[in-house]
Amino acid sequence: MTKNSPLIVGVCGSARVGSFNQLVLDHALAHVQSLGARTQMIEMRGDTFPNYCEDLETRDGRPARLDEIRRLCVEADGFIMASPEYNGGPTGILKNFLDWVSCPSDAAPGIPFREKPVGLLSVSPGRLGGIKGIQCLRMILSHLGMHISGKEFAFAMAKANTKGGKITDDFMAKEVDAVAARLLELAQ
Numbered sequence: 001m002t003k004n005s006p007l008i009v010g011v012c013g014s015a016r017v018g019s020f021n022q023l024v025l026d027h028a029l030a031h032v033q034s035l036g037a038r039t040q041m042i043e044m045r046g047d048t049f050p051n052y053c054e055d056l057e058t059r060d061g062r063p064a065r066l067d068e069i070r071r072l073c074v075e076a077d078g079f080i081m082a083s084p085e086y087n088g089g090p091t092g093i094l095k096n097f098l099d100w101v102s103c104p105s106d107a108a109p110g111i112p113f114r115e116k117p118v119g120l121l122s123v124s125p126g127r128l129g130g131i132k133g134i135q136c137l138r139m140i141l142s143h144l145g146m147h148i149s150g151k152e153f154a155f156a157m158a159k160a161n162t163k164g165g166k167i168t169d170d171f172m173a174k175e176v177d178a179v180a181a182r183l184l185e186l187a188q
């Protein structure tokens with residue numbers, strides 16, 4: 001890995017301690033790193049991005065870490081996003097992140113998402129693995145002009161297929177690796 005290696009940024013739609021989506025995203029980022037990429041994870045704590053409101057931005061200015069995060073997204077060669085499905089869509093946390101970062105910034109100029117490849121993952125303790133959330137997220141990301149990888153994975157039955165922060169099911173681990181590897185090909 002060198003400073004010219006592709007930079008892949010991970011974005012998780014859950015800030016929950018013990019999040020299954022974070023676990024799978026960590027696995028995917030470790031895999032692209034093993035293939036030579038640089039990786040960075042965006043911290044998605046509740047206080048990083050308050051609920052977006054134009055009045056907030058005018059009155060209080062931009063959240064403290066927003067421009068640093070926006071610069072990272074502008075620098076990124078590709079993204080891997082993992083989000084739970086909440087009521088058939090991606091989480092509010094993820095949409096709120098996209099809304100904040102998509103707003104132009106003089107302090108962090110450049111294009112964060114347009115023409116960038118993105119690989120999608122969703123994890124659920126249920127049987128469908130959040131596939132409807134991925135479909136809905138696709139619409140939003142294509143509106144932003146992202147190139148959505150054809151290789152995606154909705155990881156079902158998360159409790160039975162993970163243990164101690166790791167994926168225990170070989171098929172699922174390989175599918176997540178394949179999403180990560182394809183995204184890296186698109187980012188190169």
Ligand SMILES: Cc1cc2nc3c(=O)[nH]c(=O)nc-3n(C[C@H](O)[C@H](O)[C@H](O)COP(=O)(O)O)c2cc1C
Nearest residue numbers: 014016019020021084085086087088124125126130
């Ligand atoms: C408000 C809410 C809505 C949810 N809706 C769905 C859903 O539509 N489909 C689904 O598979 N799981 C749904 N779940 C369950 C989540 O998949 C589950 O909480 C999952 O563990 C969240 O991901 P995380 O472990 O990464 O935090 C929902 C959970 C919450 C709190």
